[in-house]
Amino acid sequence: MEIYKKRLGLLRENMRKNQIDICVILNSDTHLNEYLPEHYQAIKWLCGFDGSAGTLVVTHDYAGLWTDGRYFEQALRQLPSDVVLEKQSATQNYKQQLAKLSGKIGIDFSILPFAAYKELCALLNPDSLVDCDCIGEIWDERPERVANAIYAHNPDIARDISRAQKLHDVRAKMQQMGAEWHFISSLDDIAWITNLRGSDILYNPVFFAFLLLSKNEAQLFLNIQSLPQSLQKELHDDGFELLPYKSAQDALGTLKEKRVLVDRITARAAKTLQQNGNKLHEELAPSTLQKACKSEAVVAQIQNAMIRDGIALCRFFAWLEGALLGEALDECDIDTHLTAFRAEMEHYVGNSFATIAGFGANGALPHYQAKRGACAKLVGDNLLLLDSGAQYLDGTTDITRVVPVGEPSEAQRRDYTLVLQAHIAIAQARFPDKIAMPLLDSIARAPLWQHGLDYAHGTGHGVGYFLNVHEGPQSLSLNAPISPRTRVHAGMVTSIEPGIYREGQWGIRLENLVVAVPSAHAGFLEFVPLTLCPFEPRLIVRAMLTQAQREWLNAYHARVWELLAPHLSGDVRGWLEKRVEEI
Secondary structure, eight states, rough: HHHHHHHHHHHHHHHTTTSSSEEESOOOOOTTTSSSSSSHHHHHHHHOOOSOOOOOOOOSOOOOEEEEEHHHHHHHHHTTSSSSSEEEOOOOOOOHHHOOHHHHHHHHOTSSBHHHHHHHHHHHGGHHHHHHHHTTTTTTTTTOOOOOEEEOOOOOHHOOOOHHHHHHHHHHHHHHOOOOOEEEHHHHHHHHHHHHOOOOOOTTTOOOOOEEEEESOOOEEOOGSSSOOHHHHHHHTTTTTTEEEGGHHHHHTOOSOOOEEEEEOOHHHHHHHTTOOOOEEEOOOHHHHHHOOHHHHHHHHHHHEEEEEEEEHHHHHHHHHHHHHTTOOOOHHHHHHHHHHHSTTTTTTSSSSSSEEGGGGGGGGGTTOOOOTTOOOSSSSSSHHHHHHEEEETOOOOEEEEESSOOOOOHHHHHHHHHHHHHHHTTTTTTTOOOOGGGGGHHHHHHTTTTTTTOOSEEEEOOOOOSOSSEEEEEEEETTOOOOGGGOOTTTTTEEEOEEEEEEEEEOEEEEEEEEEEEETTTEEEEEEEEOOOOGGGGGGGGGGGGHHHHHHHHHHHHHHHHHHGGHHHHHHHHHHHHOOOO
């Protein structure tokens, strides 16, 4: 921990030099990505915390990390003693803390969300905010930003509409909104519009780029050298002008007195536009909703990816059942072997996020990540929570299952069944078309609330098409805003993942991906499961299930068997057969 004390000292020296009283370090980058390249992991470099959500506030005599309930335990383990864990909630965060302090506040506007900037301006004197990168000046061996190869999302596999059509559709929406220009910095939107993919961000098949659109222009700012000549020609033919990545900010500075559509933009980019008299039209980017509403052809491709993922999972779980009888496995072994089974599948590209394999008490940490040399052995009677996913050329997967190691207790079986009931409650729900998805969250929580139980994370998130495993605009979470942005539309792929976490004992979360489709009742939608993997019958208290819950579970297992069994044989087929028997 001595290294972090030294780095905080360097930061404070830099603050004094620049006459900064308070420095705010964000877990963010110039595209507001969830997963950050090493170049932007300043909080990890400064204090050791590597969770995906956090903000560090540093004064000359205080340092505090703000994070939410998913990361409290992790932060307590990782933070040095001179950094305080500040527990973030729906009503308390670092912005309220800054309002209680006084002095110049240094914050890097190039990675500060514009929405957060406006909130700070409402709470503070805007003149107290100083645009500066205090970390960049002291981080001597800062990793370079990557610029890996960019490739086309193969149309024969993708079955998606052409980039020229997507460009036309986005421009049509711009015209409806009255926007003359549209600046896009979100990498998943750019990858979707261009039908390109990359590997600049861990787990997300995207690449660093900006896109500036008008009625007649499409300026794509990226590392041109990352594109093969053939793709450069294709993009040119489809109406894209290729420009250097670093020239995007200068291009914004050339726009004057225009109406510019923006969404998910940084404070620096927004202020550059505002300085030249441009009027910002802040609204959901057309591409964000368009890519969230998958076509039937795309959903069919995603289902094909789910079949292969289900095959890999069955092979893995069948292997695990035998391995637990003879090998001394640990949590890291679980990740290694599951990844190996998936890697055998056609069109596999990589994992869609860092595997969460938590045994016993570690399973009670929703975002736990095992590290080699410091992970738990799978010994004794307890539960293994396994949350994992993969990127295939034809789909992105995300699934959580729980496996009993040894003999499960009655308390564990009861908890598992309650979580299963919560999962089924929302999975079999019908709801009005275009209802705000956060309003549906309580349907999943109701079976747990009846027993005085709840969980600190959302119930679900949108999932991309060979893109980000966490995709907007929908969010199945009580904490998400109830607005037109978060409405449910047919074709949206969303996770369902309620849980129970017993601190120091075990954790249970059960997750499937589902797609919203029109129901038999006009004007209503319902969810159809895409994930194909059985729930664990040894953990289900059958007497707790209602007849409707039994029918849903049996129908789901029948579908799993129908789609996976033809691809399985021997012990693996036998493993699946035992788990899909009618309840």
